[in-house]
Amino acid sequence: MPLTPVLSRYWDDPQSWTLDTYHRHDGYEALRKALKMQPDEVIDTIKDSGLRGRGGAGFPTGVKWGFIPQDDAKPHYLVVNADESEPGTCKDIPLMLATPHALVEGVIIAAYAIRSSHAFIYLRGEVVPVLRRLQAAVSEAHAAGYLGRNILGSGYDLDLVVHAGAGAYICGEETAQLDSLEGRRGQPRLRPPFPAVAGLYACPTVVNNVESIASVPPILRNGIEWFRSMGTEKSPGFTLYSLSGHVTRPGQYEAPLGITLRELLEYAGGMRAGHQLKFWTPGGSSTPMFTDEHLDVPLDYEGVGAAGSMLGTKALQLFDETTCVVRAVLRWTEFYAHESCGKCTPCREGTYWLVQILQRLESGGGSESDLEKLLDISDSILGKSFCALGDGAASPIMSSLKYFRDEYVAHFEQGGCPFDPHQSTLMAGVHA
Incomplete structure (x- = not known):
């Protein structure tokens, strides 16, 4: 199964993080397309694409957007969960560092779809270089007319705030994150009510992962069929797999959902010379571990689940026989x-x-x-x-x-x- 660089296709460009570079790679074309559609049309497009949340649980993104009640007088909020703290997980940080505008464009489209005029990116506070990249990208987007009042003459307004957390792993849980954003101690809330009904400031709120939101512009730009041509029927599309540990070439490998670790290891040069795989995690340290007998398990939500673990954040930590x-x-x-x-x-x-x-x-x-x-x-x-x-x-x-x-x-x-x-x-x- 070949790799499918979409989000990562120009991470190696000089100054990949600038607006000029993003424009050269069809940047903000999806936003122009979205603003000519009705918000519900955008939601339906993401629903039909089958995009599933890339933050761990794999819940359908478009369905989550559709939960927001549209007949209320309350403001709606979009919160992007960029508090990447799971041991072994390292996909959102490089994405934001290399191409922050991919996230910003996704935020504007998602906020437009759920009729939100205020969006937040809740970033892990320790990664100061990423904080600066994001803030610079937001400023560039404002200056270019992609944020603020009357975006691209559409009559749509959006303010985007980049909020730095203070280093609590628990704030990666969506309701604890909302409490933290409100200035309280980050602790999970009892549900119901769910964030879609009473989230940030007790208003309807969508909380999505960075990779989920960054995947939205390519879907709108290239179409549903293009997205569904990758991955599996129930887990369509591409995703970032993070390989770390005792592997020859650790790093990010963007591939269709359903690829196996055996295939990914071929791209990564296998285990380090002279050693064999002993155990590994399919989705970070919080997912049940696998062994070398699971090398051919399809790395999609159904395949990993059927084998007794969770795909989670696709953080594949690989350990060889020297590890206790x-x-x-x-x-x-x-x-x-x-x-x-x-x-x-x-x-x-x-x-x-x-x-x-x-x-x-x-x-x-x-x-x-x-x-x-x-x-x-x-x-x-x-x-x-x-x-x-x-x-x-x-x-x-x-x-x-x-x-x-x-x-x-x-x-x-x-x-x-x-x-x-x-x-x-x-x-x-x-x-x-």
Whole structure:
């Protein structure tokens, strides 16, 4: 299956981030087309294209836009979730750094479709270069008449605000993000009401991922049939796969949905010389892990789901045989325990105890009963928290015990990690 560079096709252009470069690549042509359509026509186009949210859950984007009530007097808001914080996920940041106008144009079209006059990009605050790129792109778009009052003479007005978060992983959850935007502590809300009914400032709100919104202009420009010619029937189109870890050429690989890791590894030069794949994540560390027996699983929402995991953000972290599974899972679990907002008991208490048990096992202590306790606590968290952070903490533990239980047992039977830390690149990276 060949790669399909659409969003990434001119990332290597000199000054790819400027408005001039974007214009040379049909920039803002889709916006001109959209403004000649009725807002509902734009929504129907995205619905018919089958574009699914690229932020993790894969919910149909056009359907989400269609949830916004159009007979109310309240203002409507569009919020772009650019708070990319999932371990292993690194697709939105390079997209915004290389081609910020692709996102800005998508924002204007999406806001027009849902009849919004105020849009926000909620950016992970640590990435200051991206913040500056986005702010510069918004200024360029304003000066060119693509933002502000009476856009391109259409009578449509839009203000776009780039908001920098303060580094909380939980603010990647859409309702916690809305609370943070309102100036409150970022914690997930109980739903219903859903953001489409009562989101930002208790008004109808659409929250979309960066890649989802950036995919809108190419669809409008090239048509539904073009988009559906890639991917699968239920997961159409192209997407960015992020390959990291023990791979020869890590990076972003834009390909049709449904490609396999075996095919992606061919483009990436395979695993590093002399090593074999041991385990990998299909969608970041919060998705259940896979092993080398899953190399031919189609990387679309249905294929990965049927195999027992989630496509998520397509963050493929690849680990070879030098990696200690227990150590890797411990590091992920420490992250989730640290980032838990503490609002709900299963996640707040459960992630703490998961770390305690994993630390004991990793250092050579523990027993068989600890493995059952890990599964028991994970089961008490999974699906029982306000948001998916609890699920993300439980998934690596449950899947690693499914595939690598023997390795956990080896730790307490041998009184320590069976992997020499000086031989393991994962351990070397941790202690560097």
